[in-house]
């Protein structure tokens with residue numbers, strides 16, 4: 001299996017050595033615009049390989065990403081695994097492997113399957129259930145090669161292993177998915193993730209780790225009740241979360257979190273001009289990490305992917321989620337080289 005590629009057991013990696021590497025990595029949260037925004041590989045290098053597979057994470061590392069994202073959901077037996085949806089249908093062969101296990105909504109839910117059962121599934125490129133076709137037609141073709149679901153701990157060990165073997169520390173960026181839904185299912189996903197991060201040496205703001213979550217009450221709980229002292233990002237969604245980005249909303253977020261993760265559409269308007277969000281967030285002391293750069297899903301005003309990257313970075317963001325970390329890293333390096341000239 002893929003995890004056998006790991007060169008070392010995680011316990012064999014000297015924590016002190018990793019800690020030394022980690023403190024050298026800049027993770028800006030300051031009120032000043034960053035000299036070099038960070039590139040967060042969104043679900044790995046998901047523009048090239050199926051999302052949340054270890055190959056997608058390895059590629060992101062090799063492409064120069066500063067951080068690699070994990071979305072985290074729970075299994076029936078209480079193990080955090082790395083998957084974007086709380087259901088399995090869009091990215092796996094669960095309907096074929098486990099007939100009769102769908103709920104009344106017709107979907108197969110992650111929390112109805114044990115880790116052992118999930119390990120038997122083949123992960124694939126994301127499918128649009130409405131059309132039966134790949135969501136992104138030009139990405140990794142379905143049916144090629146084999147990919148497996150991994151637990152959060154397996155992925156953290158995998159990244160720590162590559163950090164060790166390359167000598168370059170890439171951060172992690174776990175998202176607590178649907179905590180209220182998980183609680184109704186009998187799982188405390190935030191506590192499970194924080195416990196694992198602590199065990200893997202991620203604990204303070206000097207460590208290269210951001211926790212992210214859409215649910216504001218849970219962000220508050222992660223900082224308070226769960227005692228997380230590392231970096232914390234409040235994700236911002238659609239119009240129903242407008243209250244989070246008022247002056248009062250941002251000030252309240254700043255009492256618990258280090259940054260916000262808004263959709264690009266809140267940073268650039270309908271013609272690609274910057275809104276006032278970055279400026280107002282920075283005034284509140286918050287970093288801004290928008291989502292998501294996709295070469296194959298451009299806003300209508302952008303003539304090219306670089307048009308979009310140019311406008312977004314010109315808005316003064318501190319980092320960005322990208323499905324194509326190589327292209328985003330290359331753009332930023334080109335900008336830096338231009339400055340040096």
Ligand code: CA
Nearest residue numbers: 069070071175
């Ligand atoms: Ca996410």
